[in-house]
Amino acid sequence: MAHQAHAYHMVDPSPWPLTGAVAALLLTSGTAIWMHFNSLVLMTLGLVLLLLTMYQWWRDIIREGTFQGHHTPPVQKGLRYGMILFITSEVFFFLGFFWAFYHSSLAPTPELGGCWPPTGITTLDPFEVPLLNTAVLLASGVTVTWAHHSIMEGQRKQAIQSLTLTILLGFYFTFLQAMEYFEAPFTIADGVYGSTFFVATGFHGLHVIIGSTFLAVCLLRQVQFHFTSEHHFGFEAAAWYWHFVDVVWLFLYISIYWWGS
């Protein structure tokens, strides 16, 4: 009797965890080598290996779930827990940067002039591009919800349209933020203001790019009929991640852009 008598997924042996670990090693040591000895080789190698690992590992998961039927309800439940735990860990990641911001801004030191924003810093007007960025992300939250409902209702064309719109809004945010970075009257080297501003908003921007990529993959899959009206967890995970990115922005906007100005 050589068949599986349970609903769980015993994954076939895979090289991707190992290549991922090697990529992590090359990236970390490579970054250190780059900073001290001016050589990009190791880091580039690590980056390439990381991209290959991600592509192939996630491709394999799609094959296992969508084409081979291994993602039964219990398995999907596990994937849901996994995504939620991952997003929770990211929440804590950002919490650290908010802690740093509030530590410095609630009790500004004499070096800053005892005030926040520090002496000499011209902050960005929260009611200009940052407000537009807020509207863009909130709108993208609406469109991704529209996409979800379209998928659940079997409306293929609407799902593709709303998902595309969501991704375009994501790109628009990234473009606007890039412009702001270019035009800003202060840099990351401008004291603790610059540090907290660019590290917090910078990591957020990175997460917007990651989220947009995740959604784009979902769009490709939707076009290729991977999702059914009952089973589309990849999309749900992307949508959760996107909402998380939106919420982080709201906290950034209120704390750093508005209160911090």
Added chain:
Amino acid sequence: MAEDIQDKLEKYRTAPFDARFPNQNQTRNCWSNYVDYYRCQKALDAKGIDTAPCEWYKRVYKSLCPMSWVQKWDDQREEGTFPGKI
């Protein structure tokens, strides 16, 4: 009022307890009085009044502040790079 100030200045030994700064870290106390002294000077000078009351702040910051800080801030004020609002 002037007599009270002269009285207080004569009786001065060291900075008294200031409830606004109750804890061990007295940085803010030093900073506050340093800045207040020069703000007081600037404000009373502008009105043409005698700046004697300002001497209290000077006594306090001289008692509390590390000399290197006072030196650094005096140099910054000379250069026009002092970060505080005076």
